[in-house]
Amino acid sequence: MSHHLVEARSLCFSFPDQAEVLKELSFRITHGEAVAVVGANGAGKSTLLLQLTGCLLPTSGEIRVGDLPVTRKTLEVVRRAVGMVFQEADDQLFMPTVFDDVAFGPRNLGLAEGEVAARVTDALATVGAAHLPQRPPYRLSGGEKRAVSIATVLAMHPDILVLDEPSANLDPRSRRQLIELLQAFEHTRIIATHDLDLVRQVCTRTLVLYQGRIVADGETDGILSNEELLLSAGLL
Amino acid sequence: MGALNQRGIDLGRTDRLAGQETPLHHLDPRAKLLVTVLFAATVVSFDKYALTAMVPLALFPMVVIATGRVPVGYLLRKVLLVSPFAVLLGLANPFLDRGVAVTFLDVPISGGWISFGSILLRFVLTVSAALLLVAVTGFQRLCAGMARLGVPEAVVVQLLFLYRYLFVLLAETQRLVRARSLRSAGPAAQSLASYGPMVGHLLLRTLARAQRIYQAMSCRGFDGHLRGEILPAWSGKETFFLLGWAAYFGLVRGYNLPYLLGQLLIGGW
Ligand SMILES: Nc1ncnc2c1ncn2[C@@H]1O[C@H](COP(=O)(O)OP(=O)(O)OP(=O)(O)O)[C@@H](O)[C@H]1O
Ligand SMILES: [Mg+2]
Numbered sequence: 001m002s003h004h005l006v007e008a009r010s011l012c013f014s015f016p017d018q019a020e021v022l023k024e025l026s027f028r029i030t031h032g033e034a035v036a037v038v039g040a041n042g043a044g045k046s047t048l049l050l051q052l053t054g055c056l057l058p059t060s061g062e063i064r065v066g067d068l069p070v071t072r073k074t075l076e077v078v079r080r081a082v083g084m085v086f087q088e089a090d091d092q093l094f095m096p097t098v099f100d101d102v103a104f105g106p107r108n109l110g111l112a113e114g115e116v117a118a119r120v121t122d123a124l125a126t127v128g129a130a131h132l133p134q135r136p137p138y139r140l141s142g143g144e145k146r147a148v149s150i151a152t153v154l155a156m157h158p159d160i161l162v163l164d165e166p167s168a169n170l171d172p173r174s175r176r177q178l179i180e181l182l183q184a185f186e187h188t189r190i191i192a193t194h195d196l197d198l199v200r201q202v203c204t205r206t207l208v209l210y211q212g213r214i215v216a217d218g219e220t221d222g223i224l225s226n227e228e229l230l231l232s233a234g235l236l
Numbered sequence: 237m238g239a240l241n242q243r244g245i246d247l248g249r250t251d252r253l254a255g256q257e258t259p260l261h262h263l264d265p266r267a268k269l270l271v272t273v274l275f276a277a278t279v280v281s282f283d284k285y286a287l288t289a290m291v292p293l294a295l296f297p298m299v300v301i302a303t304g305r306v307p308v309g310y311l312l313r314k315v316l317l318v319s320p321f322a323v324l325l326g327l328a329n330p331f332l333d334r335g336v337a338v339t340f341l342d343v344p345i346s347g348g349w350i351s352f353g354s355i356l357l358r359f360v361l362t363v364s365a366a367l368l369l370v371a372v373t374g375f376q377r378l379c380a381g382m383a384r385l386g387v388p389e390a391v392v393v394q395l396l397f398l399y400r401y402l403f404v405l406l407a408e409t410q411r412l413v414r415a416r417s418l419r420s421a422g423p424a425a426q427s428l429a430s431y432g433p434m435v436g437h438l439l440l441r442t443l444a445r446a447q448r449i450y451q452a453m454s455c456r457g458f459d460g461h462l463r464g465e466i467l468p469a470w471s472g473k474e475t476f477f478l479l480g481w482a483a484y485f486g487l488v489r490g491y492n493l494p495y496l497l498g499q500l501l502i503g504g505w
Contacts, residue, residue, distance in 0.1 A: 050451070053451075055451040055454065075454075076457070076459075079455055079457060082455075083455075086448065086451075086452050090407075091445065091449050091451075091452050092452045094400050096251045096254070096374065096375075096376060097255065104453075104456055104458075108456060108457030108461075108463055109457055134255070136252065138407075139248065152456065153456070156456060
C-alpha cells in the first residue's frame with residue numbers, strides 16, 4: 001500500500017445487544033502523522049483501535065486503511081499494514097520464549113527462517129530488549145513486557161502503528177525510553193492514552209472522544225491548553 | 237493459594253525444562269514421540285497380572301531423566317497430582333478378585349492385589365513417560381512433530397490453544413483467588429456459597445481473555461496454520477534412538493527378564 005492513511009467515514013459500532021459505543025466517527029489520518037486518541041475511561045478508545053485492525057467490524061459506516069475498506073475480505077492486507085499493540089501486554093505475548101513470540105508474526109508472513117531471525121533481532125534491539133530473546137515472556141517485568149510487545153509488532157514492518165495505553169504501568173525511565181522510541185518512528189502512529197504528557201511530546205494531533213463521539217480533533221497544543229474542553233471530556 | 241501459585245509456576249517450569257540443551261532435547265520430536273507411543277503400547281500390552289515383568293521398562297524413564305536432566309522431584313510431584321485417578325481405577329480389584337495367586341514369605345497375596353499393583357505401575361510408567369516427553373521436547377515442538385507425522389493440523393492447533401489457555405485459566409484463577417482471600421477475613425469468610433459465582437466469573441474472565449489473545453494472534457497474521465517450528469532433521473541418531481528402544485521394549489515384552497535373572501542366579505549357585 002502506497003498511502004499509509006487511515007480514514008473513518010461515519011463509523012458506528014455497538015456490541016451485540018448494547019447501546020452504541022462509537023457514534024458517527026469521521027476523521028482522516030495521513031502518512032507519518034502521530035495522532036493521540038484521548039478520552040475518559042469507557043469513552044471507546046480501545047474499541048476504536050480494534051476497528052482499525054478489523055478485530056471488530058463497524059455496524060455502519062466504514063473505516064479505510066490505505067485504499068481499502070476494512071472488511072472480512074481485506075483483513076489479511078489490512079493486518080499487514082497495521083500493527084497493533086494491545087492494552088494488556090499479557091494478551092499479546094503467548095509463545096514460550098520472547099524470540100518465538102516476536103517471530104510469530106514474521107513467520108505468519110511466510111518469511112524464511114533466516115529473515116525471521118534477522119527481523120527478531122532487529123526489533124528487539126530497537127526496543128532495547130536485545131538481551132531477552134530466550135526468556136519466557138510471562139516472567140518479564142511490566143516494562144520489559146511492554147517493550148517486547150512493541151517488538152512483536154515492529155517485526156512485521158507495519159506502515160501504521162496502533163498502540164493502546166503504551167505508557168501504562170511503566171516506571172519513569174521506561175516511560176521516557178518509550179516516548180523517545182515513539183518519537184523516532186516514522187510510521188503513522190495512533191496512540192490511545194491517558195498520559196497527556198506523552199501526547200504532548202509525541203503527537204502533533206489529538207482526537208478527543210467523549211461517550212463514543214469525537215468532541216475535538218486538532219493540533220495537540222490547542223486542545224491540551226483548552227481546559228474547558230478537557231473538563232467536559234472528563235480528562236481533568 | 238500457595239498451592240495454586242506453586243502449580244502456576246510449575247506449568248512454566250515445563251517450558252523451561254524443555255528449553256535445556258541436551259542431546260535428548262535436540263533429537264527430532266517425532267523420534268521421541270514414536271518411542272513414547274511404543275513404550276505406552278508395550279506397557280498396556282502386558283497381561284493383567286504382570287508386575288515384575290514390567291519393571292525393566294522403568295529403564296526408559298530413568299534414562300530420559302538422566303540424559304534429559306529432568307529433576308526427579310518435578311516428575312514425582314506431577315505423577316502424584318494425577319495418581320488418585322489410578323488408585324480409584326484399580327481399587328475395586330482387590331475386592332473382586334480374591335483368589336490367592338502367589339504366596340510371598342508365607343503371606344498369601346490375592347490376584348486382585350497383584351492386578352492393582354500392576355495398574356499402578358502401568359499408570360506411573362505411562363504418565364511419567366508422557367510428562368518426560370513434554371519436558372524434554374516442549375509442547376510447541378511436540379505439536380510440530382505431530383503435524384509432521386500426519387496428525388491433522390486442526391487437531392494440533394487445538395492442542396496448542398488448549399495448552400496456552402491452560403496458562404490463562406491458571407493465571408486468572410490465581411488472581412481471583414488472591415483477590416478473594418485478601419478480602420475475606422473472619423469466620424464467615426471462605427463460605428462455600430461464594431464458590432458458584434466465582435467459578436462462573438472465572439469462566440467468563442478466561443473466555444474474555446482467550447478472545448483477546450486470539451485477537452492479538454490474528455492481528456499478527458495467524459490464520460489457523462502453524463509455521464516456522466524448525467524441526468531438527470531426522471538423522472542416524474533418531475533411527476538409532478527409535479530402533480534401540482524398540483528392540484529393548486520387545487525384549488522386555490518377549491522375555492520375563494527379572495525371572496530369567498533370578499533363574500540365572502539360582503542356577504549359578
Ligand atoms: N466486549 C465487550 N462487550 C460489551 N461491551 C464492551 C466490551 N468491551 C467494551 N465494552 C464497552 O464499550 C465501552 C467502551 O469501552 P473501551 O474499552 O473502548 O473504552 P476505553 O476508552 O478504551 O476505556 P479505558 O480508558 O478504560 O481503556 C465501555 O462502555 C465498555 O463497557
Ligand atoms: Mg482501553
